[in-house]
Amino acid sequence: MKILLQPLGSLDTSVLKYVASGLREVYSNIEFHVSSKPLQLPEVFYDRKRGQYVSPLIVEYLRRWVEDTRCIHDKVLGIMDADAYTPGLNFVFGEAELGGKTAVIYLARLKPSFYGTSASQRVFLERCLKEAVHELGHTLGLKHCATPRCVMRFSNSIYDTDFKSYYFCPRCTEVLWNLGIQAKSFK
Numbered sequence: 001m002k003i004l005l006q007p008l009g010s011l012d013t014s015v016l017k018y019v020a021s022g023l024r025e026v027y028s029n030i031e032f033h034v035s036s037k038p039l040q041l042p043e044v045f046y047d048r049k050r051g052q053y054v055s056p057l058i059v060e061y062l063r064r065w066v067e068d069t070r071c072i073h074d075k076v077l078g079i080m081d082a083d084a085y086t087p088g089l090n091f092v093f094g095e096a097e098l099g100g101k102t103a104v105i106y107l108a109r110l111k112p113s114f115y116g117t118s119a120s121q122r123v124f125l126e127r128c129l130k131e132a133v134h135e136l137g138h139t140l141g142l143k144h145c146a147t148p149r150c151v152m153r154f155s156n157s158i159y160d161t162d163f164k165s166y167y168f169c170p171r172c173t174e175v176l177w178n179l180g181i182q183a184k185s186f187k
């Protein structure tokens with residue numbers, strides 16, 4: 001399986017590099033490719049009143065883009081340095097098509113500066129990786145998991161993201177294993 005990491009708009013390359021190498025460690029038999037060309041999104045996806053992007057429109061746009069470009073990749077993970085929401089939720093850290101081809105993560109609320117704290121760059125990068133592993137887990141068919149430290153646990157807030165690991169629980173790992181995906185689990 002091949003997965004493309006696609007920047008949506010401008011993105012710090014250190015994030016891309018860290019997320020790509022972390023994903024390669026977690027999903028050991030998936031090939032991750034990094035796009036060097038950011039994809040620019042239409043302005044209409046930005047909700048001026050809220051100051052946020054509309055996540056479902058972005059996921060849908062990316063899915064069409066993958067189809068139109070006859071992308072050689074099985075899945076694509078969009079990475080966007082912005083804030084987004086989905087109807088019914090004030091914000092999302094990311095969104096994915098369950099069992100589908102497309103996932104997106106949004107970085108604005110993963111930054112320590114958003115919360116007025118001075119946590120390290122390392123904490124920020126780990127949050128990005130956790131959300132990337134999580135959203136791709138959804139595209140592989142995994143739903144949310146109740147195990148506290150499992151990466152598939154739903155994050156309601158940044159505290160949940162910080163609490164969980166970027167590894168799967170043994171049960172989620174087994175589900176992936178049965179699909180032919182080798183993924184790291186914590187003990």
Ligand SMILES: [Zn+2]
Nearest residue numbers: 134138144154
């Ligand atoms: Zn989720």
Ligand SMILES: [Zn+2]
Nearest residue numbers: 145150169172
């Ligand atoms: Zn789990």
